[in-house]
Amino acid sequence: MALIPNSAVFAFTRHSMARCRHTGSRIKSLLIQSNTASQDCRTNHQMMMSTETTKTQYTIDDSVCLPTEPKTLQKIVSKHIQTVNHYLSCKPLAQHTLQAFEETQAFIGNDNKSIILDSGCGTGKSTIQLGKQFPDAIILGIDKSLHRLQRNSPFGSSSEDTVTCPVPNMPNILFIRAELADFWQLCLKNKNVFKIDRHYLLYPNPYPKKARLKHRWYAHPSFPLLVQLGGHLILRSNWETYLNEFQTSLQLCHDNDTTSTTTVNINNIGKHYLNQHNQQLNGNVQQLYYDESFVPMTNFEAKYVACGEPIYELVIRDNTMLDSI
Ligand SMILES: C[S@@+](CC[C@H](N)C(=O)[O-])C[C@H]1O[C@@H](n2cnc3c(N)ncnc32)[C@H](O)[C@@H]1O
Numbered sequence: 001m002a003l004i005p006n007s008a009v010f011a012f013t014r015h016s017m018a019r020c021r022h023t024g025s026r027i028k029s030l031l032i033q034s035n036t037a038s039q040d041c042r043t044n045h046q047m048m049m050s051t052e053t054t055k056t057q058y059t060i061d062d063s064v065c066l067p068t069e070p071k072t073l074q075k076i077v078s079k080h081i082q083t084v085n086h087y088l089s090c091k092p093l094a095q096h097t098l099q100a101f102e103e104t105q106a107f108i109g110n111d112n113k114s115i116i117l118d119s120g121c122g123t124g125k126s127t128i129q130l131g132k133q134f135p136d137a138i139i140l141g142i143d144k145s146l147h148r149l150q151r152n153s154p155f156g157s158s159s160e161d162t163v164t165c166p167v168p169n170m171p172n173i174l175f176i177r178a179e180l181a182d183f184w185q186l187c188l189k190n191k192n193v194f195k196i197d198r199h200y201l202l203y204p205n206p207y208p209k210k211a212r213l214k215h216r217w218y219a220h221p222s223f224p225l226l227v228q229l230g231g232h233l234i235l236r237s238n239w240e241t242y243l244n245e246f247q248t249s250l251q252l253c254h255d256n257d258t259t260s261t262t263t264v265n266i267n268n269i270g271k272h273y274l275n276q277h278n279q280q281l282n283g284n285v286q287q288l289y290y291d292e293s294f295v296p297m298t299n300f301e302a303k304y305v306a307c308g309e310p311i312y313e314l315v316i317r318d319n320t321m322l323d324s325i
Helices: 014-022 070-082 084-090 095-108 125-133 146-152 180-189 210-215 223-229 240-255 299-307
Strands: 009-012 028-032 115-119 138-143 164-167 170-177 196-202 232-237 283-289 311-316
Touching: 070 084, 070 210, 070 223, 070 240, 095 138, 095 164, 095 170, 095 180, 115 125, 115 180, 125 138, 125 170, 125 196, 146 170, 180 223, 196 223, 223 240, 232 240, 240 283, 240 311, 299 311
Parallel strands: 115 138, 115 196, 138 170, 196 232
Antiparallel strands: 009 028, 028 283, 164 170, 232 311, 283 311
């Protein structure tokens, strides 16, 4: 068990308290102040405390998988940016995702409502929660696994041909069976209709093996698409390194900017996530400290909370959005 030094200062932040409301639960989100933490993160509620980091059977730390070498990550991200259009031209779109996208367009219609993506929604617990929390937005819960979608969501016992499923009494939610990279690509091509306000990636498969690095979203060829989609990004994981590396990859997207503009405009990629003053990313990884009143957003989160596994959140603000997060 690693003890965080007593001298570590923890502070409730305006930012994190806002997100207590945003998650719809009374989670105590505390920011470990680092040397880089900005002054405006500080509030009157500052307090001194120490805490323990527990280790459970689910913990992914350096003994399970070492962080990626910065040079390796840099090489992968810049390659994916340079080759994104080649990737798009070579990869045929999955037929069921095309159909799912058409049905999604019909569901959205001409409403011009803001859209919230819950990518990799699993059984859909978070999608339902988001639907209640944001009644004026359209929530799209997307997962490739029919099996997972059937477990909780209204997908129920739908046949293998079913690719979308609305929710009775919750007209702002649609569950979608689709391949995420293809679905993101289609959203991007229709960006005028698909105004993504928030994009949740909750407990994405972390693939904590060096050999599986390219399966993680931030090291995947579709990462530039995810970045270009925009919207406030909200990620949660029990693997802090996953979130740190996601943030690094996003920063690298900007640092590897190119002037090429073809299918996907990869000029100024990720600019909307940067702080205009110092061209650094507006985001940081925080540990979420929960108490008994905390309502888990997903099944994985519930499993981790039940055994005291530390969970982390990365929120990256899209500066082009009017609403705060
Ligand atoms: C670890 S689970 C997390 C599920 C849920 N968010 C939760 O926290 O309980 C990751 C989910 O992402 C989905 N997924 C992974 N890769 C995907 C892809 N390429 N397209 C669509 N869904 C994908 C999986 O089917 C799985 O349900």
